[in-house]
Amino acid sequence: MGTHLVHSEILVINPTSSPAIGHKVGAGVDDIGRKNPSARIIVETMTAGPAGIKTQQDIDDAARLVLDRVRRHPDGIAVVACFADPGVAAVRGHFPAARILGCGEQAIREASRGGRRYGILSLSPGAAVRHRLMARILGVEACYLGSVPLSDNPMDASWHPGIAPLLQSAASLKTMGAAAIVIGCAGMGAFRDPLARAIGLPVIDPLESAVTQALRIGNATTAM
Incomplete structure (x- = not known):
């Protein structure tokens, strides 16, 4: 049974069934919570979801679960902890008043x-x-310089790159003219600060970006 939310709570949805990914997302949320001790943030893993978000089928499967989760308990604020933002558009289409944020879209908004x-x-x-499609939909395609891959394979539950490949790829983006770097994964926030120091550019963790925005929305709602 899912957790019922009140309006000031934030639900962070791990759209995969992976406990390892859920742990990484939870660790990132814990870091945010320490900076915002009054915040009520809940992390929930979709146990029926794909093991990872690697293909369009994975995105579609995860989207259905996110939509169902919000349908059952539409109150509160939801954050989808996946850079592909599965289910975000579907939720908005079915529930226009729903307050839901995608890590990918929020990171792109902040970066641009x-x-x-x-x-x-x-x-x-x-x-x-x-x-590129995400940037186009958000109206900021002119700001998007490109994406540099860290690996030939998307991250699975056990893959952990270390900072070296991130630094190499970030250096390529800096050479291309990037003034900000976005980590294209919701479970790698631990690399943000050391990477920013090493590369000398702002580095955006999509999970922190989305949850921080959700906190702003929650605070504004509470103040009304």
Whole structure:
């Protein structure tokens, strides 16, 4: 049975069934919670979901679960902890009043603010097509310089790259003219600060970006 939310609570949805991915998302949320001790943030893993988000079928399967989760308990604020944002558009289509944020879209909004040019550290070469489409939908395609993959394979539950491949790919994006770097995964926030120090550019963790925005929305709602 899902957790019932009140309006000021934030539900962070891990759209995969992977406990390892859920753990990484939970660790990222814990870091945010320590900076916002009054926040009520719940992480929920979709146990019927795909093991990872690797293919369009995985995205579609996860989207149905996210939609069903929000349908059952539409109150509160939801964050989908996956850069592909599965289910976000579907929820908005079915429930226009729903307050739901996707990590991917929120990170792109933050990266491109003020016309800033940005690039994405991608988990696979094929993700670049989706990243460009996301930028186009958000109206910031002119700011998007490209995506540089970290690996030929998307991250699964056990894959952990270390900072070296991130730094190499971030350096390529900096050479391309990026003024900000987006980590194209919701479970790699631990790399943000060391990568930013090493590369000398702002680095955006999509999970932190989306949850921070959800906190702003929640605070504004509570103040009304």
